[in-house]
Amino acid sequence: METSFSHLDGLEQFWDGATEGKLTLRKCDDCDKLYFYPRQLCPMCGSASTQWVVTSGRGSVYAHSIVRRSRRLAATAIIELEEGPRIPTALVNCDVHQVQIGDTVEVSFQQKKDALPSLAFTTTAAQEARAYSETAQTSSTSIPGIEPGDHTADYTQAAVIGAGRMGAGISTALLLADIPVILIDQDPDALNGAREGIISLLEVSVSKGKLTEQQASQCLANLNTDTQMQAISGADLVIEAVYEQMGLKKTIFAEMDKFAPKGATLATNTSTLDIDEIAAVTDRPGSVIGLHFFSPAHVMKLLEVVRGRETKGETIARAMKLGTRIRKVPVLVGVCYGFVGNRLLLAREKQAGKLLLEGALPDQVDRVLREFGLPMGTFELQDMAGGIELDYRSRQESGEKDFVIDELFAKGRLGQKTGKGYYSYEANSRKPRLDNEAISVFEAASAHYGIQRREISDQEIQDRLILLMVNEAAKLIEEGIVVRPSDIDVVWQFGYGWPNWKGGPVYWADRFGLSEIHARLSRLELACGDEFTPAALLSRLAVEGGTLGSATPGNST
Amino acid sequence: MLGDSTSSYIVGAFEHPTRRADGVSTARLHAEVAQGALADCGLSLDDVDGYFCGSDAPGHGPLLIAEYIGLRNLKYIDSTETGGSSYLLHVEHAVQAIAQGRCNVALITMADRPIAGNAGHSIAGVDFSASPDLPFMPPVPFAPVYGYAMVAKRHMHEFGTTSEQLAWVKVAASHHAQHNENARLRQVVDVEDVLNSPMVADPLHRLDCCVVTDGGGAIVIARKEIAESLNRPRVRVAGTGSALHHNNGGWFDPLTSAGVASGRTAFEEAGVTPRDIRYASIYDSFTITVLIQLEDLGFCDKGTGGRFVADGNLISGVGRMPINTDGGGLCNNHPGNKGGMTKLLEAVRQCRGEAHPEVQVKNHDWVLAHGTGGIMPGAHAAGTVILAAG
Numbered sequence: 001m002e003t004s005f006s007h008l009d010g011l012e013q014f015w016d017g018a019t020e021g022k023l024t025l026r027k028c029d030d031c032d033k034l035y036f037y038p039r040q041l042c043p044m045c046g047s048a049s050t051q052w053v054v055t056s057g058r059g060s061v062y063a064h065s066i067v068r069r070s071r072r073l074a075a076t077a078i079i080e081l082e083e084g085p086r087i088p089t090a091l092v093n094c095d096v097h098q099v100q101i102g103d104t105v106e107v108s109f110q111q112k113k114d115a116l117p118s119l120a121f122t123t124t125a126a127q128e129a130r131a132y133s134e135t136a137q138t139s140s141t142s143i144p145g146i147e148p149g150d151h152t153a154d155y156t157q158a159a160v161i162g163a164g165r166m167g168a169g170i171s172t173a174l175l176l177a178d179i180p181v182i183l184i185d186q187d188p189d190a191l192n193g194a195r196e197g198i199i200s201l202l203e204v205s206v207s208k209g210k211l212t213e214q215q216a217s218q219c220l221a222n223l224n225t226d227t228q229m230q231a232i233s234g235a236d237l238v239i240e241a242v243y244e245q246m247g248l249k250k251t252i253f254a255e256m257d258k259f260a261p262k263g264a265t266l267a268t269n270t271s272t273l274d275i276d277e278i279a280a281v282t283d284r285p286g287s288v289i290g291l292h293f294f295s296p297a298h299v300m301k302l303l304e305v306v307r308g309r310e311t312k313g314e315t316i317a318r319a320m321k322l323g324t325r326i327r328k329v330p331v332l333v334g335v336c337y338g339f340v341g342n343r344l345l346l347a348r349e350k351q352a353g354k355l356l357l358e359g360a361l362p363d364q365v366d367r368v369l370r371e372f373g374l375p376m377g378t379f380e381l382q383d384m385a386g387g388i389e390l391d392y393r394s395r396q397e398s399g400e401k402d403f404v405i406d407e408l409f410a411k412g413r414l415g416q417k418t419g420k421g422y423y424s425y426e427a428n429s430r431k432p433r434l435d436n437e438a439i440s441v442f443e444a445a446s447a448h449y450g451i452q453r454r455e456i457s458d459q460e461i462q463d464r465l466i467l468l469m470v471n472e473a474a475k476l477i478e479e480g481i482v483v484r485p486s487d488i489d490v491v492w493q494f495g496y497g498w499p500n501w502k503g504g505p506v507y508w509a510d511r512f513g514l515s516e517i518h519a520r521l522s523r524l525e526l527a528c529g530d531e532f533t534p535a536a537l538l539s540r541l542a543v544e545g546g547t548l549g550s551a552t553p554g555n556s557t
Numbered sequence: 558m559l560g561d562s563t564s565s566y567i568v569g570a571f572e573h574p575t576r577r578a579d580g581v582s583t584a585r586l587h588a589e590v591a592q593g594a595l596a597d598c599g600l601s602l603d604d605v606d607g608y609f610c611g612s613d614a615p616g617h618g619p620l621l622i623a624e625y626i627g628l629r630n631l632k633y634i635d636s637t638e639t640g641g642s643s644y645l646l647h648v649e650h651a652v653q654a655i656a657q658g659r660c661n662v663a664l665i666t667m668a669d670r671p672i673a674g675n676a677g678h679s680i681a682g683v684d685f686s687a688s689p690d691l692p693f694m695p696p697v698p699f700a701p702v703y704g705y706a707m708v709a710k711r712h713m714h715e716f717g718t719t720s721e722q723l724a725w726v727k728v729a730a731s732h733h734a735q736h737n738e739n740a741r742l743r744q745v746v747d748v749e750d751v752l753n754s755p756m757v758a759d760p761l762h763r764l765d766c767c768v769v770t771d772g773g774g775a776i777v778i779a780r781k782e783i784a785e786s787l788n789r790p791r792v793r794v795a796g797t798g799s800a801l802h803h804n805n806g807g808w809f810d811p812l813t814s815a816g817v818a819s820g821r822t823a824f825e826e827a828g829v830t831p832r833d834i835r836y837a838s839i840y841d842s843f844t845i846t847v848l849i850q851l852e853d854l855g856f857c858d859k860g861t862g863g864r865f866v867a868d869g870n871l872i873s874g875v876g877r878m879p880i881n882t883d884g885g886g887l888c889n890n891h892p893g894n895k896g897g898m899t900k901l902l903e904a905v906r907q908c909r910g911e912a913h914p915e916v917q918v919k920n921h922d923w924v925l926a927h928g929t930g931g932i933m934p935g936a937h938a939a940g941t942v943i944l945a946a947g
Contacts, residue, residue, distance in 0.1 A: 026806070034807070035807050036693070036806055037692075037693045043803070044806070044808060063707035063710045063711035063934075065758040065760075065761075066758065066759055067697045067698060074696075075697075076699065076703040077695075077707070078707055078711075081807070084807070086811070088695070090695030090697045101710070101711070112696075116692055118695065120695060
C-alpha cells in the first residue's frame with residue numbers, strides 16, 4: 001500500500017523548498033490570496049488559476065499549547081504568517097514555556113532522514129540565541145596571548161592512567177582521532193575490562209555506520225595496555241584518570257613525572273581538585289594541565305582545559321589543539337573548585353538539597369528545571385550519574401554528614417544502577433517515580449534538622465537554582481576563571497545540555513535583566529542566607545547598567 | 558405518504574448502561590442499544606425500514622451490522638460519518654427520508670468500546686493515512702486536546718476568558734452527574750478541583766476534558782402517524798441543520814465553529830430563537846467546546862461565553878441555561894470518543910419530561926441538541942437538532 005503521496009500531485013516545488021528551509025505557498029491569480037496546503041482550486045474564490053510563491057517564512061504566534069507527550073519540548077501552534085494565512089503547525093527548538101501569543105517566529109522545517117521534512121516554526125528569540133551560541137563556540141578556542149598555529153606540536157602517543165569507565169572513555173576518544181594509546185592500570189582485570197569496553201564502544205559505532213570495520217580495527221591496533229608506569233616512557237601526553245582523591249593523584253603524578261619523557265604533557269582528569277597542588281609534586285609544573293572530560297568521555301563534547309598557575313602557553317596551545325583534533329569543544333578555564341561547569345552544578349545541587357529539606361520533592365524541583373528549558377532535572381541527573389554514591393564517598397575522609405544522602409546510601413538507593421535513588425525505577429525503565437521510602441527519608445531529614453516543611457512555589461525553586469547559577473557565573477567572571485564570559489555558556493551547552501536556543505546562564509541573565517536578578521538575589525540573601533549575596537560584579541552592573549556578557553574577566557570593580 | 562420535514566418524531570431512545578464493555582463485542586453493543594430503543598417505544602426490529610450508523614458500526618458501513626442486529630426490512634440506509642456529530646446528522650437525514658416517503662421507522666445506533674479495546678482516543682473506522690493534509694501535519698504527537706487547547710488559549714487572549722470560567726462548565730456537569738447512577742464520574746467538583754487537576758495541554762486541565770468510555774445508544778424516529786399510535790410522550794423533530802468548516806487554506810477563524818451555520822438552519826426551520834430553548838445538550842469534548850458552541854448557536858454573544866457559563870448558569874435549577882443534565886461527556890458518558898448520540902438522548906429525556914427529577918427543567922417545550930465532530934480549530938462538522946414537546 002502507498003503510504004506517502006509526496007510524489008503525487010506535483011508538489012515537488014513545495015518539498016524542494018522545504019528541503020532548503022523555504023516555505024512555499026500557493027497563490028490565487030484571481031483573488032490574490034495565499035493559501036496552504038495545495039488543493040485543486042483556490043479555497044477562497046474557487047479559481048483554478050493558482051501558482052507557487054515563496055513566502056517570507058515569518059509570522060507570529062496566534063495560539064499555542066505545550067505538547068506534554070513529546071520527548072522533545074515542543075508546542076502545537078497556529079502561526080499567522082506575515083502574508084495573512086494561519087497555519088496549524090508546531091513550535092520547535094525554542095523556549096516553549098516562555099512563548100507568548102504575538103511572539104515573532106520563522107519557519108524551521110524539521111529535516112528527517114529518508115522522509116519528507118515536516119513544517120515547523122521556531123521563535124525569533126531562539127534563532128538569535130542560536131546565532132549567539134555559534135559565535136560563542138567559535139571564539140572559545142581563541143586564547144589571547146597564545147597563538148594557536150601549525151607550529152604547535154600534535155601529540156603522537158598518549159598514555160592513560162586508570163582503566164575505569166573514564167579511562168576507557170578517554171582512550172576511545174583518543175583512538176577515534178588516530179592517536180595511539182597505552183592504557184595503564186595495576187589491575188590486569190581492569191585492563192581487560194576496559195579493552196572489552198572499548199571494543200564494544202567501537203562495535204556500536206560500526207553498527208551505527210559512524211565507523212568502518214577497517215577504521216575500528218585500526219583503532220584497536222593502536223591500543224596497548226600495561227600494568228607498569230614505565231610504559232609511559234614513549235608518550236608525549238599522559239592523562240591521569242584515577243579516583244578523585246588528592247593523595248592518590250599526587251603519588252601518581254610523582255611517578256608520571258619520573259617516567260614520562262622530557263617535554264611530555266602531564267594531564268589530570270580531575271573535576272574539582274587543585275591542579276596547582278598536583279603540579280607542585282612534579283619538576284615540570286609548566287607542562288601540567290587539567291583535561292576535564294565529561295562522562296561518557298567518548299560522547300560528551302565538552303573538554304575543560306584547566307590552566308594551572310605555572311602552566312606554559314605552549315602546553316595550553318597543545319591541549320586546545322588536541323581538544324579540537326579529538327572533536328571536542330575545548331574551553332580554557334582557571335583553577336577553582338569545580339572549575340566552570342561543576343562549580344555551577346554543585347552550587348545548584350547543594351541548593352536543591354536544601355529545597356528538599358524545606359518541603360519540596362524531587363519531582364517538583366526537576367519539573368521546574370525542565371520547564372526552564374534544561375534537558376534534565378538535578379535529581380534525575382544525580383540518579384543517572386551516581387551522584388549519591390559520589391557525594392557519600394567524597395565525605396568519608398572528612399567524616400562530614402548529610403542526612404538525606406547518608407540515609408539513601410544506607411538504604412542501597414544509589415541511583416538508576418540500583419533501581420532507586422532520589423526516585424525509584426521499574427526494571428528496564430528510566431522513568432523516575434517518587435516512592436514513599438524516599439519521601440519518608442526527606443521528611444525524616446527535615447525533622448532531623450528541625451526544619452518545618454512548607455509548600456515551595458515553582459518560582460522560588462527556579463530563582464533559588466537558576467539565579468544562584470547566574471551569581472556563580474558572575475563570580476567566575478570577576479575571578480578571571482574564564483577567558484571570556486561567553487565561555488561559561490559554551491561549557492553549559494556542551495557539558496550540561498543547556499539548550500542553544502536559550503544561550504546559557506550568562507546570555508539568559510543579560511536578557512532577563514541584571515537589576516531584577518540583583519533585586520531577587522538580595523531578597524533571597526535576606527530569606528535564605530549569604531549563598532545568595534550578589535557577586536560584586538552583578539551589584540555594579542545592576543546599578544551602572546551593562547551586561548555580564550560584555551564584562552571583562554578578572555575585573556569586578 | 559409524503560409529509561413536511563418537521564413531522565417526524567423521536568419515539569424511542571436508549572443509552573447503554575455500560576461504561577466499560579469487557580467481554581462484549583462492539584457488534585453486540587449495537588444490537589443491545591437497538592433493542593433497547595425499540596423496547597422503549599414498543600416497536601419491533603421488523604418495523605424498522607431505515608437504518609443509520611457511523612463508522613463505529615463494525616464491519617463495512619451498515620452492510621454487516623444491519624444483519625447482525627436483525628434488520629430484515631430495510632428500504633433506506635445511511636452511514637454518514639462526521640465524527641462525534643454523526644448522529645445529529647443522522648437525525649437530519651432520517652427526517653428527510655421519512656418526509657420523502659423513503660422509510661417510516663428509522664433506527665440510529667452508536668456503540669464502541671475504546672476502553673476495553675484499548676484504542677485510546679481514536680475514532681473507530683476512521684483512517685487518516687491518505688488525508689490530503691497529512692504530509693503537512695506538524696512533527697509532534699497530535700490529539701484533539703491540543704486543538705481545543707489552542708482555541709481556549711486564543712479565546713482567553715482575545716476576550717479575557719479565564720480558567721475559572723471554563724471550570725464552571727465541568728462544575729455544572731458534575732452537579733448533574735451526581736444524580737445519574739450510570740455516570741462515569743458522579744463526584745461533585747468545584748472550580749478549585751478543576752484548576753488543581755493536572756495540566757493536560759495548557760490551558761486545559763484533566764477535568765476540562767471529557768471522559769473516555771465504552772457504551773453507546775440508539776434513537777428511533779418515526780413518521781407522525783406511527784408516533785401517535787405509540788404510548789410515549791411526543792418529541793417532534795422541529796428543526797435540523799448541519800455544516801462543514803474547513804481550514805480554507807489558512808483563512809479561518811479558530812474561535813468560530815460550524816455551529817453558526819448549522820444552528821441558523823435549525824432555528825429557521827423550527828421557527829424559534831435561542832431564547833425559546835430552555836434546555837440544551839451541548840457537545841462537551843472539552844469545557845472550551847461548550848463555550849464556543851453556546852456563542853455560535855446564539856445563546857450569548859461571541860466573546861461573552863466565559864461570563865455566560867460562570868457562576869452556575871449551566872446548572873439545572875440554579876442557572877438560566879441548563880445544559881447536559883445527564884452529566885454530559887465531561888462526567889457521564891462519551892462512548893467511543895463520539896458524544897453526539899448521548900447529546901440526543903438527554904435532549905429526548907428532557908423533552909419528554911423524563912430526565913432525573915433533580916435536573917428536569919420545568920418548561921421543556923423546546924430543547925436543543927448540538928454537536929461538533931472533528932477537531933477545532935481544524936476541519937470539523939456540526940449538527941444541530943431542535944426538538945419540540947407534544
